[in-house]
Structures are given as structure tokens and as C-alpha cells.
Amino acid sequence: MNPGFLLLVGLELVALSFTIFQANKFSQLIVCLLIFGYLLTLLYFKYKKQLKVFLAILVIFVGYFLLAKKGPDQPNLNQPLIIYPDQVKINDDFLSGQGKIGKQPVSLAFKIRENEANALKDDQILILHNVQADIQEIDGPTTPGQFNFKKYNQGKDIYWQLKIKNYQAMIKKPNFSEQIHILRSKIQNYFAQFPQNVRFLASEMILAQNPTDETKTILENYRDLGVIHLLSISGLHVGLYTIVIAAFCTLLKRTEVETVIICSIFLLIEVLLSDFQPGFVRASLSYILASFFNLKKIPLAAGDRLGLAVLIHLLIKPKLFFSSGAILSYLLVFGLELTNNLSKLRQNIKLNLLINPVLLFSFYRINILTILYNMIIVPVFNYVLLPLTFIAITLGKFLPSIVDMIEKLFLFIMRIIEMIANTKLGMLTFGQLKWWQAIFLLLVTVVSILLPSLELTKLRLKYWVVVSYLIIFIQIHFPLYGQVTFIDVGQGDSILITTPFKRKAYLIDTGGKVSFGKKKSQPQVNRITLPFLYSQGIDHLDGIFLSHQDADHVGDLGPLLDQIKVKKLYFAKGLTDNPSFRKRIANHTNQIKLVPLLANDQVKEGGLVFNVVYPFQPGLGKNEDSLSLYFEIAHKKWLFTGDLDRNGERKIMEHYGLKVDYFKLGHHGSKTATDPEFMKKLTPELVFISSGRNNRFGHPHPETLQTLQALNIPALNTQDSGTITWTYSKFGPSKFTTFLSRKNK
Structure with missing residues (x-):
């Protein structure tokens, strides 16, 4: 197979995904089709021998995406509702989260009885019968800039919300596939015993979730400094996990094949524990594919591994790119491939330019000192926070004094990070890019990386990137x-x-x-x-x-x-x-x-x-x-x-x-x-x-x-x-x- 083919196939499938799932306007459809057509032209002229393979893949994915695009019908309340303990939160006597009717996930919000609440807290699975509930479609945003919970839930195939009024409940004995929910719940309850900062980092690193509303400030601090990727288990963590496991395997004199198998099993378990967190799935797929092809002595370029990873990932999760985290994860790895011949500093600058259009489209603010903050915080995270978190959750039950010492250190570090974040130094409220502006800036940035010497009207493309940002910034901040x-x-x-x-x-x-009762909200x-x-x-x-x-x-x-x-x-x-x-x-x-x-x-x-x-x-x-x-x-x-x-x-x-x-x-x-x-x-x-x-x-x-x-x-x-x-x-x-x-x- 010629180098670059699978990368182009992966890019084509990404374009197809956006065309089918997210091109809601005619203009968006035209742009998606143009990009799709351009990539198809490249495939035709560069990989004619593999064209039949691509067309077969394309037919499969078109049918698969079209089936996935159609949302499920309104859930049938005559079927039992299953509630897993790891997928819900209970505050006082109010339950929120998700459940499942048949194979259809649904969003839940209702007042739960004490017996059922205790069962869930004890890692039991509930099955509800004779459910009486109001069934509503999940609302989308009603204000510009507001987070789109409807799209977020649709990415998880959740289209309906149940506000339950009455039910009958019993405990369900878990089958083999449901054991992972029990395990996740037990881990959640185990982490809940630790002090706040240890609990927060452990939950983020292992389960890819923020345990409480109290720790949202920590997330916001990391986000404001542009280092939020450290808290989203991703390629960084896959690399650290596999290095540590490989070191232990070497001490135990395990073979390369055995080491790869152990690492792969660990990563697959962690994928399940993290509830298929996109960045971690992508990085795990890349590791497993690279290891497999290396063991089989099959040469496969890094770009082609990325293309194959996105192909498999889209088979697992067709609405993958509803998540901005997934987009950023794949875009960063794609950028690493484009910039692997640059110095570390220049590479970081190019990577930040590459992801800025997505960040500004989704979050409207960026920190222009992100590279500096990464240089300061990443080593602290890699060599202090991460290893001490694993030490705390491993030994904490037997040596609580160690956990107390680690918590004090974590609190000190978190306060320093919060102090830096509160200065707002480098924080730029740019404003939201329009979808076509984001695509334009992304394409210009990619071209400027691929063709650094290309000049247009005697100006290098990197200056076109800067000028484009400047024009958009002026348009937003000095409106007509x-x-x-x-x-x-x-x-x-x-x-x-x-x-x-x-x-x-x-x-x-x-x-x-206006507050009614004890329940407080954001x-x-x-x-x-x-x-x-x-x-x-x-x-x-x-x-x-x-x-x-x-x-x-x-x-x-x-x-x-x-x-x-x-x-x-x-x-x-x-x-x-x-x-x-x-x-x-x-x-x-x-x-x-x-x-x-x-x-x-x-x-x-x-x-x-x-x-x-x-x-x-x-x-x-x-x-x-x-x-x-x-x-x-x-x-x-x-x-x-x-x-x-x-x-x-x-x-x-x-x-x-x-x-x-x-x-x-x-x-x-x-x-x-x-x-x-x-x-x-x-x-x-x-x-x-x-x-x-x-x-x-x-x-x-x-x-x-x-x-x-x-x-x-x-x-x-x-x-x-x-x-x-x-x-x-x-x-x-x-x-x-x-x-x-x-x-x-």
C-alpha cells in the first residue's frame, strides 16, 4: 500500500462525517463537498490502484453514517429503564445523569427514593418498571455562545430526556458486559474517600470525569492557562502508561510481544473506564496499531497510522466529531506530523496556530502565553502531580498520612496555578469565529505549514494568517x-x-x-x-x-x-x-x-x-x-x-x-x-x-x-x-x- 493512502482516506472520512452530520446550511454543505471533492481528486490521481478499496470503504461509511444520522424514535416506557450507578449523580434526593431503555440511552432527571438512592450508592444496577414520565427532546441553546447540550448529547446518541414522576424499582443482577459499570462505580466511591485535590486528579486521570461542582474552578484555571489538555487523558498519558508498564515488563524479563499485549490490555481497560474519552481512544488506537505493524515488520507511515486510527474510531463512534475534544485531539496529532521537522519552539507555535480556529469557534477566548505556561506546568504535572496521584490512590488506604502530605503539596501547587490564572495574563477575549472563518484560517494555516516558502503577492502565507486574524479581530471588536x-x-x-x-x-x-428549596445550581x-x-x-x-x-x-x-x-x-x-x-x-x-x-x-x-x-x-x-x-x-x-x-x-x-x-x-x-x-x-x-x-x-x-x-x-x-x-x-x-x-x- 502506497504511503499516504490511509491518511487521505482518513481525511476523506472526516470530511464525509462533517458533510452528513454537521452541514446544516446549504453553504456549509457546499464547502464540505468542495473539500471532499478536492481530497477525492488527490486520491484519484495519486492512488489509482487503491481506488476500488477506497470506494468500497466509502460506500460502507456513507450507509453507516446515514443510519447513524437518523435519531431514535421516542423511547417506549413499556420497556424497563436501566440505571447504572456510574452514570448518575445524586444530590440530596435528586438524581441526574443517563439511563438506558432497551439499547437507547436517555437523559434522566427526577426525585429518587431513599432505598433506590442507597442501592446506586452501593454500586447496584437499578431496573425501573411501570415508569410514568414526561418525555422531552433535549433542548438546544437559546442564546448565542451558549454551550450546545443538545449536540453534546447527540454525540452520545442521547436525544430524549425523561422527567420521571413515578416508578417501580428492583435491583438488576449485572451481566458480563455490565461489570464495567460496577467497576467504574466502585472506583468512583473509592476516590470519593480521598481529599479534594487528590480525588479531582484521580477522577480526571482514570475516569475522565470531574467528580464535583466544587472543583470546577480547578478546571477553569487550567483552561484559562491553555493547559486543559493535561487533565484530559490523551496521548500524553498513553505514552506515560506504556513507558511505565514497559519498564516493569523489562524488570520481569518479559518479551516484546508480551509487553505489547500487557500494554494493549491495560489501554483497552482504561478506554472502558474513561467511557471512551476521544483523546485516549485515539492515542490507544495509535499505540496498538503501531505496535502491531512493528511486530509484523510491516512498514506503515505515522500519517497512515493516524488515518487508520480515525477510520476505526469512526466505526466505533460515528458522531465522533460532535466533540470539540475529538477534533482538537486529531488536529494536534495531524499537526505533529506536519511539523516534525521543526524545532520544539517553532513546532509549538505552529501547533497553537493550528488549533486556534477550533478554540475560537468553540470557546471564544485563548491565552497567547499558552506556550510559556505549558513549559512551566507540564513538567510539574508529569513529574509531580501525575506520579503522586497514583502513589496516593495505590497506598492511600494503607498509609493515610502519605495522602495527607500529598494533598498539602497538591493544594500548594493548585493555589499557585490559581494565582497565575487569576492574573488573566495573556488571556485574550477574541470572540467567536464564524464557521467559514474557522475553516478558512485552518486551511490557510495548514497550507502555510505544508508550503512555508510559498509567496503570494510577495507576502509569505504566515503573514496572511496574521493579517486574517487581525481583520477578523477588528471586525468583532469594532463592529459596524x-x-x-x-x-x-x-x-x-x-x-x-x-x-x-x-x-x-x-x-x-x-x-x-429565584431559589426554591435547598438545591443550588450554577x-x-x-x-x-x-x-x-x-x-x-x-x-x-x-x-x-x-x-x-x-x-x-x-x-x-x-x-x-x-x-x-x-x-x-x-x-x-x-x-x-x-x-x-x-x-x-x-x-x-x-x-x-x-x-x-x-x-x-x-x-x-x-x-x-x-x-x-x-x-x-x-x-x-x-x-x-x-x-x-x-x-x-x-x-x-x-x-x-x-x-x-x-x-x-x-x-x-x-x-x-x-x-x-x-x-x-x-x-x-x-x-x-x-x-x-x-x-x-x-x-x-x-x-x-x-x-x-x-x-x-x-x-x-x-x-x-x-x-x-x-x-x-x-x-x-x-x-x-x-x-x-x-x-x-x-x-x-x-x-x-x-x-x-x-x-x-
């Missing part, structure tokens, strides 16, 4: 348009206002979840608002206007201030007399300018004039004290009144007699919000409602919607439309876009 965006934060308010060119950015409220600002801001290249806010003190309006203020720079806080005078509000801002008063406001005040910044039209006297930040803002952008008049009551609305109309184009409906469209007479006088051409899906308050209230209909006033609701954006520019008409429909209104 401004916006007013109603961010879909569920049952709450958060509105982003930006200006064109030298962009100024303001928020009206931050959103926040702040919505981490899941929704911050990714949205970062996707637009916004790393600071010029100001935040706070309407009043309710949690659904300012509940996420503290977490937001912890993570992003804010210059000024604007609020109705008297709010700082509210103990709850003082507590929210207690740690930030030295970094932010506090600006109290009353009616008739103006805030003039960035070419905008925010007119305060309520309240007329200080209050404690209750609904009736809501800060209300009136402003004009691009000849359109806007009014925001928070959760102001009808009495406050009448006072606004008495003093100002406003008429507006756009108005955010009060109190999420509740029955008592927004007086019909007030609406008649405002005469808006469109109103907005910010309310959560299936909220317990029944917002927006039918009576409110009937009032709007009677007044012939259309409404857009985040509940139905997701995030709603109005854009304006000097170079074209303003327009509304809703994220869920992507249609201009």
Missing part, C-alpha cells in the same frame, strides 16, 4: 452595528446595549435564578450571559443598570462582577440602604463606581443618553421603586421599567407623556403588570416579554396577551424566540433577529 439584545436568561431580565465602532457595552439587569450568568458576551468579544462592561433588588433581575450580579470588569453600577437612589443589595456588592465597592439615580437624571456615555424617568424618590429597591430608563437609538425610542407597578406607570405618563417604538413589558407579562391605559398612551409598535419556559408563575398571563391583542400590539417573548436582538447601523436598516428562528422580524 450596535444592538439591543434581550438575553434569554429564563425567568428574569438581562438586556445588552452596545454601540457601533468604538464599542460601548451596557447591561440592564443581570438575571438570576449561576445562570456562567452558562448564558458570560459565554454570550465572550462570543461577541466583550470582556468588560461600561455600565450595568440595576432596576431593583429582586433575584431574577440582580441575582447574578455578584458572580458577574467576580468574572468581568464593570466600570459603573447605576441604580435607583436608596438601593444601597437595602441589606440584601449591600451584601451582593460587598466585595466589589472598591473597584466599581456606584451611581445612584432619580427621575430627571441623565447618563450620557458612548453617544447614548439614558433618561431616568422613575423613581421620583429614594426607595429600598422593591418593585414599586424600579429604575426606569427611556432612550433613543437610531431614531427608535425605547422604554424599560423593570417590574414597576401600575401606579408607577401612571406617574411616568403624568410627568413625561411618553410615546415609544419599543417597550419591555413589566414583570415578565404578569396579570398585574403594565396598565392597558398606559399601553394605549405609549403606542409601541412592538413589545418584549422576558419569561422562562414552563415557569411556575404562568407568565406571560393570558389576560396580558389578550390586552396586547385587543390593542393590536405584537409581542416577542424570549420563552418562544430565545434571545432577541435588534441591530442598527449607519449603513443599513435596523432589524430584529430571534435566535431560535433566525428569521428577521
Whole structure:
């Protein structure tokens, strides 16, 4: 077989995978087909003798991918539901995770009874009968930049979520194939006995999972420094594992064949324990293939081994490249093959350039000092953290004092890493690349590596790469348009206002979840608002206007201030007399300018004039004290009144007699919000409602919607439309876009 054939076949199958699974737009389909066609042309002219082999492989994979593309039908609850202990988490009496009906995996969320919870904690498999549940398709993102849980779950063949109301349960005796779930659960429970940092590293290294929400900060620190790959078991760990095993085999005088078999068995077990973590599977396949061909004395280039590995991996997991981790893993190895003749420093620079398009498309931020941080942290990880983790989990049960010493050292190292990460040194909020920009930058980077001497108009391609990044950066950070965006934060308010060119950015409220009961969840600002801001290249806010003190309006203020720079806080005078509000801002008063406001005040910044039209006297930040803002952008008049009551609305109309184009409906469209007479006088051409899906308050209230209909006033609701954006520019008409429909209104 001619060198390079399997590499090209692998690349062709990757292109086929993106064509079938991820080309959702016509333009994306055309680009994928062009890349596929180009690779097919190379195969035709370079490997005519192997063309029949390729066509046979292609036919098999086309059929296989098309079958995999069709999602499963709604699960049949007449079949038993199996729950494995290693695939769920139980907090208090609430279970979340995944189960299986027949061969179909499903997402689970329900209140579990004590007996069943104890059984799962004791490494038992549950089988549920007579299940009564609401079955829903897993929701996709509703805001730009938000993590796509729907796509993530589809990559694991999970399409449906069950919210179980009632069930009958019994313990299932595990069959042979289910023993791995029992083993994973026992390991999870064993690791749970260790202190936090040892437990965290052990779980990441062996099981490829983050054990608790408490340790998410550690993950974020590694991610911010660009060394997150150390925590994702991958080629690095396969190399370390096989070196250690080979050393022991040498001491025991084992043959090369025996060593390869032992290493392969260990890697296959670890693949199962890591739940088929993509990077580890890829590296394990590469080791096993390389060892096999070396033992058989069959010459096979490293690139062809990579192509064969991706072929096998796609057979195991056809939706492999739904995972950005899988894309990065294969791209890095491909880059290593392209740059193996370069010095270490130049190779690292090229590799970082190669993966940047994927990182910016998926995560919007990069650390430009990643190479430096890798030079510092990788040796510490390889020679301190990793070996001591294995020492701790191996000897910890017998020598707990050793674990305590290791934990203290780990805590010291983690604090140093956190201190460096908190400086944000090198962190660049670039913004999200469009899909075609990511492909263009990736292709230009690959060509610049393959053809370093090629010149276009007397400029080397590496300069074209730099110029391309610079143009995109300017386009994101100095946009030609401004916006007013109603961010879909569920049952709450958060509105982003930006200006064109030298962009100024303001928020009206931050959103926040109203807590019911003991169950705490991650702040919505981490899941929704911050990714949205970062996707637009916004790393600071010029100001935040706070309407009043309710949690659904300012509940996420503290977490937001912890993570992003804010210059000024604007609020109705008297709010700082509210103990709850003082507590929210207690740690930030030295970094932010506090600006109290009353009616008739103006805030003039960035070419905008925010007119305060309520309240007329200080209050404690209750609904009736809501800060209300009136402003004009691009000849359109806007009014925001928070959760102001009808009495406050009448006072606004008495003093100002406003008429507006756009108005955010009060109190999420509740029955008592927004007086019909007030609406008649405002005469808006469109109103907005910010309310959560299936909220317990029944917002927006039918009576409110009937009032709007009677007044012939259309409404857009985040509940139905997701995030709603109005854009304006000097170079074209303003327009509304809703994220869920992507249609201009």
C-alpha cells in the first residue's frame, strides 16, 4: 500500500462525517463537498490502484453514517429503564445523569427514593418498571455562545430526556458486559474517600470525569492557562502508561510481544473506564496499531497510522466529531506530523496556530502565553502531580498520612496555578469565529505549514494568517452595528446595549435564578450571559443598570462582577440602604463606581443618553421603586421599567407623556403588570416579554396577551424566540433577529 493512502482516506472520512452530520446550511454543505471533492481528486490521481478499496470503504461509511444520522424514535416506557450507578449523580434526593431503555440511552432527571438512592450508592444496577414520565427532546441553546447540550448529547446518541414522576424499582443482577459499570462505580466511591485535590486528579486521570461542582474552578484555571489538555487523558498519558508498564515488563524479563499485549490490555481497560474519552481512544488506537505493524515488520507511515486510527474510531463512534475534544485531539496529532521537522519552539507555535480556529469557534477566548505556561506546568504535572496521584490512590488506604502530605503539596501547587490564572495574563477575549472563518484560517494555516516558502503577492502565507486574524479581530471588536439584545436568561431580565465602532457595552439587569428549596445550581450568568458576551468579544462592561433588588433581575450580579470588569453600577437612589443589595456588592465597592439615580437624571456615555424617568424618590429597591430608563437609538425610542407597578406607570405618563417604538413589558407579562391605559398612551409598535419556559408563575398571563391583542400590539417573548436582538447601523436598516428562528422580524 502506497504511503499516504490511509491518511487521505482518513481525511476523506472526516470530511464525509462533517458533510452528513454537521452541514446544516446549504453553504456549509457546499464547502464540505468542495473539500471532499478536492481530497477525492488527490486520491484519484495519486492512488489509482487503491481506488476500488477506497470506494468500497466509502460506500460502507456513507450507509453507516446515514443510519447513524437518523435519531431514535421516542423511547417506549413499556420497556424497563436501566440505571447504572456510574452514570448518575445524586444530590440530596435528586438524581441526574443517563439511563438506558432497551439499547437507547436517555437523559434522566427526577426525585429518587431513599432505598433506590442507597442501592446506586452501593454500586447496584437499578431496573425501573411501570415508569410514568414526561418525555422531552433535549433542548438546544437559546442564546448565542451558549454551550450546545443538545449536540453534546447527540454525540452520545442521547436525544430524549425523561422527567420521571413515578416508578417501580428492583435491583438488576449485572451481566458480563455490565461489570464495567460496577467497576467504574466502585472506583468512583473509592476516590470519593480521598481529599479534594487528590480525588479531582484521580477522577480526571482514570475516569475522565470531574467528580464535583466544587472543583470546577480547578478546571477553569487550567483552561484559562491553555493547559486543559493535561487533565484530559490523551496521548500524553498513553505514552506515560506504556513507558511505565514497559519498564516493569523489562524488570520481569518479559518479551516484546508480551509487553505489547500487557500494554494493549491495560489501554483497552482504561478506554472502558474513561467511557471512551476521544483523546485516549485515539492515542490507544495509535499505540496498538503501531505496535502491531512493528511486530509484523510491516512498514506503515505515522500519517497512515493516524488515518487508520480515525477510520476505526469512526466505526466505533460515528458522531465522533460532535466533540470539540475529538477534533482538537486529531488536529494536534495531524499537526505533529506536519511539523516534525521543526524545532520544539517553532513546532509549538505552529501547533497553537493550528488549533486556534477550533478554540475560537468553540470557546471564544485563548491565552497567547499558552506556550510559556505549558513549559512551566507540564513538567510539574508529569513529574509531580501525575506520579503522586497514583502513589496516593495505590497506598492511600494503607498509609493515610502519605495522602495527607500529598494533598498539602497538591493544594500548594493548585493555589499557585490559581494565582497565575487569576492574573488573566495573556488571556485574550477574541470572540467567536464564524464557521467559514474557522475553516478558512485552518486551511490557510495548514497550507502555510505544508508550503512555508510559498509567496503570494510577495507576502509569505504566515503573514496572511496574521493579517486574517487581525481583520477578523477588528471586525468583532469594532463592529459596524450596535444592538439591543434581550438575553434569554429564563425567568428574569438581562438586556445588552452596545454601540457601533468604538464599542460601548451596557447591561440592564443581570438575571438570576429565584431559589426554591435547598438545591443550588450554577449561576445562570456562567452558562448564558458570560459565554454570550465572550462570543461577541466583550470582556468588560461600561455600565450595568440595576432596576431593583429582586433575584431574577440582580441575582447574578455578584458572580458577574467576580468574572468581568464593570466600570459603573447605576441604580435607583436608596438601593444601597437595602441589606440584601449591600451584601451582593460587598466585595466589589472598591473597584466599581456606584451611581445612584432619580427621575430627571441623565447618563450620557458612548453617544447614548439614558433618561431616568422613575423613581421620583429614594426607595429600598422593591418593585414599586424600579429604575426606569427611556432612550433613543437610531431614531427608535425605547422604554424599560423593570417590574414597576401600575401606579408607577401612571406617574411616568403624568410627568413625561411618553410615546415609544419599543417597550419591555413589566414583570415578565404578569396579570398585574403594565396598565392597558398606559399601553394605549405609549403606542409601541412592538413589545418584549422576558419569561422562562414552563415557569411556575404562568407568565406571560393570558389576560396580558389578550390586552396586547385587543390593542393590536405584537409581542416577542424570549420563552418562544430565545434571545432577541435588534441591530442598527449607519449603513443599513435596523432589524430584529430571534435566535431560535433566525428569521428577521
